[in-house]
Amino acid sequence: MSTVFVWTGVTLAAYGVAAWWYRRSGHHLLCLPVLTGTALVWGALALAHVDYPVYAEATRALRWLTGPAIIALAVPLYRQAALLRRMAGPLLGALLAGCLVSVLGTLALAKALGTPLPFALSLAPKAATMPIAMQAAEGAGGLPAVAALAVVATGVLGTLFAAPVLRRLRIDDDITRSFTLGLVAHAIGTARALQTQPQSVAFAALAMGLNGVGTALVLALLVR
Numbered sequence: 001m002s003t004v005f006v007w008t009g010v011t012l013a014a015y016g017v018a019a020w021w022y023r024r025s026g027h028h029l030l031c032l033p034v035l036t037g038t039a040l041v042w043g044a045l046a047l048a049h050v051d052y053p054v055y056a057e058a059t060r061a062l063r064w065l066t067g068p069a070i071i072a073l074a075v076p077l078y079r080q081a082a083l084l085r086r087m088a089g090p091l092l093g094a095l096l097a098g099c100l101v102s103v104l105g106t107l108a109l110a111k112a113l114g115t116p117l118p119f120a121l122s123l124a125p126k127a128a129t130m131p132i133a134m135q136a137a138e139g140a141g142g143l144p145a146v147a148a149l150a151v152v153a154t155g156v157l158g159t160l161f162a163a164p165v166l167r168r169l170r171i172d173d174d175i176t177r178s179f180t181l182g183l184v185a186h187a188i189g190t191a192r193a194l195q196t197q198p199q200s201v202a203f204a205a206l207a208m209g210l211n212g213v214g215t216a217l218v219l220a221l222l223v224r
Contacts, residue, residue: 007058014040029160098183099214102127122146125215126154129186132212140223158185159192174200182207
């Protein structure tokens with residue numbers, strides 16, 4: 001029980017410090033809490049010589065909270081329901097294209113590089129949000145821990161590069177930008193959209209949720 005309190009407290013403290021630093025930096029992308037907070041937790045684990053499985057078991061309650069947090073995104077979706085219905089066709093087309101390119105492109109590249117299949121299956125759901133990606137990878141025969149690292153890396157890199165790429169393409173529509181962030185960078189991109197385009201964050205939440213479901217389905221069908 002003491003381990004649970006210690007590592008839960010360390011995780012919350014790391015997030016608090018990371019969030020404070022993120023605000024002090026002017027919301028600089030390289031100071032995203034998921035990046036700096038993770039580094040702080042890793043540092044604490046290394047100093048304490050604690051293995052990740054021990055930490056994962058101690059912080060199980062925090063991982064459970066990701067479910068209600070994702071479900072809470074239904075609130076902005078409900079508020080934008082009428083607009084979402086009007087744009088259903090283009091949104092679904094973009095979602096299908098993004099999902100297939102992410103999963104199939106990863107597997108094709110992994111095969112071309114001679115990557116072992118379990119590792120490739122772990123990377124394939126990288127654009128899905130963390131709980132879905134880990135379950136999808138495990139169900140397909142991949143490694144959940146590798147999938148988790150791939151999800152974090154994809155979220156950070158997707159958030160970093162989405163804005164410059166969209167500017168280069170001269171796309172300045174808030175809805176398109178929000179949907180793109182949710183599609184390529186899942187929860188991290190959605191959090192960024194909430195800060196930069198709060199009026200259209202529902203589209204980021206929609207992309208994140210549907211892409212997670214679509215990724216799991218595509219991967220399951222491929223494995224079958």
